[in-house]
Amino acid sequence: MTTLPVADAADPAVDTVRPRKISRKATGADAVFVHSARAVGATVLVIIGGVGLFLGWQAYPTWKNYGIGFLTETQWNPEADVVGIASVLAGTVTVALVAMAIAFPLALSTALYISEYAPASVKATLVSLVDLMAAVPSIIWGLWGFFLVMPHAAELALWLHRNLGWIPIFDVPSADPDAAVWDASRYTASAFCAGIAVAMMVLPMSCAVMRQVFSQTPPGEKEAALALGATKWGMVRSVVLPFGRGGIIGGTMLGLGRALGETIAVLLIISPSFDLKLNFLELGTNSISALIAGRFGDASRTQLSALLAAGFVLFLLTLLINTLAAVIVNRSRSGAGTDA
Template identity: 80%
Template sequence: MTTLPLPGTDDDVRPRRISRRATGADAVFEHASRAVGASVLVVTGGVGLFLAWQAYPTLDRYGWSFFTETQWQPEADVVGIAAVLAGTASVALVAMAFAFPLALLTALYISEYAPARLRSTLVSLVDLMAAIPSIVYGLWGFSLVMPHAAELALWLHRNLGWIPLFDVRGSDPDAAVWDASRYTASAFCAGIAVAAMVMPMSCAVMRQVFSQTPPGEKEAALALGSTRWGMIRTVVLPFGRGGIIGGTMLGLGRALGETIAVFLIVSPAFELKWNVLEIGTSTVSALIAGRFGEASDAQLSALLAAGFVLFLITLVVNTLAAVVVGRSRSGAGTDA
């Protein structure tokens, strides 16, 4: 017979010690995960330190003119990234203008409209698009997309040419025979190819957040007489606002750093312009890819300085995206 401790004694008052230390397989998983996470931070920090160290001679020599000069002529001691930064932004913005609505609508269709037997197949296809190498997208954009994109650019110039963004200097959109070469190899053509690359990433983030919408709130909206679109507009979209913003910013970070597809499509031009339909532009990543092989030591330092600036921009964009996604609301008891 077990004797229970009397009230008021030390055995009754003394709290039990509960150890939070992981043991066995839990300890192995915890330490392995911590090591992997730390290695990612070490590698990222190492890349940043290496680029900063290599970029210091260029930044020390040119100062702020490195950020304000448009021309890239190392042989004439004229080096600047103002034009390529503008080209990087224009290609990325064109890409997101196409990718954002496609990613949002695709994510909504997969999570809310697609039949259950078809949903997993669509998810696999979207993920497969993200696994296609960028050079394939570049060849696809150069060979197939660019001729049709030139026709679309001509239509935009003809109807929206009064907006400086859609103006093409030196070209008459109403001419009997239009000059197709003025509308190819532009930021617009490159942005369409990049949009096909960033859309799967943005779609995956949005779909994952939409799938976590509490089913009770969705069923309550439908029970109150809401249509399916009304339920999506009042429940799913507000719930997934963080995922929409985060997925868009993650896609923007990918678009800013895309290299091969842009390098294959655009015609290099070091000019500060925002005419996205006009031939000629350049991005930081395409500049590095095109000049790296033949660069001298001084030119290599300048290219790495441009890469360091791009590294900081993409790091800030992706960090903000991770913060937004991490703060997005999540439901419980839902199917992924």
């Protein structure tokens, strides 16, 4: 029997074959990038936290004076010491929901077409055109909505009132839809008109998130579905949409966060009102951002605190929605939804 030689532990050659320890510590350019990224991320968090603390501190006198009534009172009349944001908060949510009801199907269908159906020769052009919509200033969308969309939106609102008026949200109590000469002014400057303009502003953001997630669908699963006899739409329905479910939800919520805070376009279109309404077709509404923009210039110290308190509520609401959206989008990129 042949005996293999055993290396002496004291032999210097033994050290040369020992595995060296792997260090996870970044060095050189990697260390610079890591520390820079951490510094930028920490700076963003500090700025956001500072904005929240500033708004909370400035809003404290209002919360101390009005308490929970600030959230339940509908009227905004500082001269009579009656201040509340219940109506403007409802108007903010109404405009945002109308915008998302219009933007969601458009963003989803556009993202699916670009990622799955568009020819390769025009795909880059379509992406650029959709992204270019995000570069249009808010005031341009507001003017577009006021001069071009509002007259046609009033006619659509009349049609909805006439055919779906038995549903409370489509009812306009102050107008008769069957009158010989209908009053167009009752259907203009509403949450519906403002929501159309806001929808065009949030569409690029939602579409970009959905398109990015759809593009990460594993090609092997798409090819397998087609090989098993699925049609193009069947493959999209069974593979692409389940994989991109998180992106769809996250993109929609990101768009909703943007719609909640839109200011100039809403301010240009709506007729300010502090009535708490269930319907969105009728003249008059308001939003928190439009209220702040409209009253900030001539506000007294007390009124300014109330406006900042309203802004603090909007800040918390938007931050919550955007945080949830970011979590959902990040999870969708892991591919966890592939087998759904």
